Amino acid sequence: MDKSNLRRELNAARASLTPEQLRANATKVRETLLDQPWVQMAGLVACYWSVGTEPETHGLVFALWKHGATVILPVLQADNDLDWAVYDGPDTLAPGRFGIMEPIDARRGVDAVRTAALVIVPALAVDRRTGVRLGRGGGSYDRALDRVGPNVPTVALLHEGELRDDVPSEPHDRHVRFAVTPAGLTRLM
Structure with missing residues (x-):
């Protein structure tokens, strides 16, 4: 399946999630992530502020900050x-x-992500074999992930069914080392 069709399929599946499912997924993902010692010890975390049907990060960002x-x-x-x-x-x-x-x-610059001890990124899907993430198509997070050191944990937050074996990739696509779904944490690399 090509990226455009896969994006359509995944966005349709996300649109079918109820508000209750979205809240329950967010809670499970947040708790799973916050239970990891390497998350608890991270002094500087690069994350994102979720929108729409993305796995919700507002509570996660607040908890990390608190x-x-x-x-x-x-x-x-x-x-x-x-x-x-x-x-x-x-x-x-x-x-x-x-x-x-x-x-x-104040803006810290595009290279500020290099100093993060943990990087949490959005994704529509992640390939469980390679860790390649499928984003929305703008390349923003591929550029950011390209700046992250090889030993820094990079994590994509997903809904169930978005950790797959069929995510197409191109040379510019970057991978993540972990994926978190409501079912738990998966180490990819």
């Missing part, structure tokens, strides 16, 4: 690359490009 981690969130630039800024609580966000909430703190 437990003492410095959390940086992306700021989408005009060229679709990601700048980063520090999250300092729920009152420090404002709508950015496309209405996506982003921190109002």
Whole structure:
């Protein structure tokens, strides 16, 4: 299946999830992730502020911040690359490009993700064999993941059925080392 058709299929499946299912999935994903010692010890975490039917990260970002981690969130630039800024609580966000909430703190630059001890990214699907993630098609997170060191845990948050064996890839696609679904954590590499 090509990327466009797979994206359509996955977005349709996400659209069929009820608000109750989305909340339950978010809770399971957040608890699974927060139970990992390497997550608990991460001092600087790059994450994202979820939108729509993405696995919800608002509670995760807040929990990481309350437990003492410095959390940086992306700021989408005009060229679709990601700048980063520090999250300092729920009152420090404002709508950015496309209405996506982003921190109002000073921008840290596209290379700020290099300093993260943990990187959590969105994905529509991840290939369980290779760790290649399928995003929305803008390449923003592929560029960000390209800046992350080889030993830094990179994690994609998914709904059930999105960890697959058939995710198409191209040379620019980047992989993640872990995927978290409501069923649990999967090490990919």
